[in-house]
Amino acid sequence: MNTPNIIEADDNPACYNIAAVERDTGLSKDTLRVWERRYGFPDPVRDQHDERLYTLPQLEKLRLLRLLIDHGHRPSKIINRSTPELTRMISASSPEQAPPPEIEAIIQQLLNHDVDGFRATLMQSLMRQGLLQFVTHTVAALNHWIGEAWIGGRIAIFDEHLYSEHVQNILRNAILAEPGRGSAPRVLLTSLPGEKHRIGLLMVEAVLAAEGAACVALGTETPVIDIKNAAPAYGVDIVALSFSSAIPQAAALTGLAELRSLLPESTEIWGGGGALARARRATDGVLLLRSLDDMRYALQRWRVEHLLPNGQRKMPH
């Protein structure tokens, strides 16, 4: 069913088939083929069966292209530039400011593979700031910096894995420890198939937990139909979806629109995350949240609209 992605990673420079490239760049097979047809890049060699084999440098350049396109550049304008030039464009677009010392210290421990120190520092940071501050400042900054470092090749994939695991551990632990459970509103929290990033989802859950809302977290990659069925089953007021920038903005918007058409109007739909940060507008009845603070305001608004001053619901559910 699946062919091996990697044949000889060290010896053979061309070792990624088109499915692997689709997985690692997020560019569809169709897009990869049509770029090759139109622009001449990527220009993979072929194996004995005429199937495309991409090299690691090509894959890396494709990731840079993807990133720049996500930032508003047009493919035809940048596709034939060299990899160093693309890298320069990226660092030019993001001010490349050194991270604040506190973040820097955490990053250093990660790069030094100091697992225990890394975890301990994160924990300290959480204790000192409290969950809300920790999530909206430290974790957000770390995510941003790690993302940059990953693009720039300054961090190994396994370091990023370790980072993700530990932040998950700490956030889940903190969420579980948060006292006020079960008050209104009730929020269903998940992502659509294709969106695997859990940290964004956990950050949202942490903020909601800190604000005293009741979360029903379904993890990542729940098909739309199942969300439709889950919402009434758990009696939620709001369905919140997270889209990292790994997902095309259009896919995020159509997913939201589709869900909107399936859920009753009384159920609010919130969407947020990197893929939607620059979206102009969504379907009517879908709320775009461009930051975690946005979400806190949305939460306040919902409570004003739906709750009496004593915290009771205005209308029987």
Next chain:
Amino acid sequence: MNTPNIIEADDNPACYNIAAVERDTGLSKDTLRVWERRYGFPDPVRDQHDERLYTLPQLEKLRLLRLLIDHGHRPSKIINRSTPELTRMISASSPEQAPPPEIEAIIQQLLNHDVDGFRATLMQSLMRQGLLQFVTHTVAALNHWIGEAWIGGRIAIFDEHLYSEHVQNILRNAILAEPGRGSAPRVLLTSLPGEKHRIGLLMVEAVLAAEGAACVALGTETPVIDIKNAAPAYGVDIVALSFSSAIPQAAALTGLAELRSLLPESTEIWGGGGALARARRATDGVLLLRSLDDMRYALQRWRVEHLLPNGQRKMPH
């Protein structure tokens, strides 16, 4: 960029385009087209641009087919049967023996969508038994039963998502709370690309933590090359990989062999999980673990071989 998936969800029965069906069934566009060409199903209507529009019943039948194929049926044998017949096949395929009462109670809360009760019962069970017992008995039994129920269609996908999230929460929390950190051996814990199941991995981590070993957990789906690089970076003694039964046994064995050829002999490789439970033998130098208890024995053996009675390593690292 993207065409809308749904035109008229309520009035028009044909409202899913091929991208939406791919996302919700996990069947690729190519597969959907080739099934239509070969078997005549699914047979979607076309919009004014000749693009496929699938109906909800078609989508549901596709999901049943996917489920049966994952459990060993061949597409051509089942694709032209009716939806009720497929449903019957699914419920017939799992023997449906009653779980023990303790497990039954937890399952009931999950099926009743009693989120808080479910979490509370799990927590109680953990407190009463301790981490080791909880993992090797309760979680293992729950996994087994939930897997059966999923095959038999007695449990919704979103319930399974919720189950997975909460067990993760509780296990991660318990692991973090486990006192003895950092003693030998040091174990790198992950799965290969394609293996997404995290719970098996967390169960292993919980047992290791309870036994006082030092874990470096990289989450799921780490490419072999990255494992090769990570092992020396984190100075681990053992690399442990988990394979759920969703992965073909041959793929698991190949992956283990490939890794064995990349790591120095002094690094042990352990493999376990559903896919390997019935495997006869693996490459030389790879240890097959058929149960969590197997792993505890393996851990004891490693300590006898590598540690002095006072807990110091026999050889300087």
Next chain:
DNA sequence: AAGCCCTGTATGTCCATGACAAATGAATAC
């Protein structure tokens, strides 16, 4: 200048069809 509509180009997705490797199952020999 700033806002708006219009129009042409850029771009991603879909289609049809052909081909073939990998997976599976059956049949055979050891």
Next chain:
DNA sequence: GTATTCATTTGTCATGGACATACAGGGCTT
């Protein structure tokens, strides 16, 4: 029983054409 061979099934890839939507830039009005 266990390994080997062969035939069939099945998913993925390739090609090239088509076209809807998104975007950029010119010309218009305010």
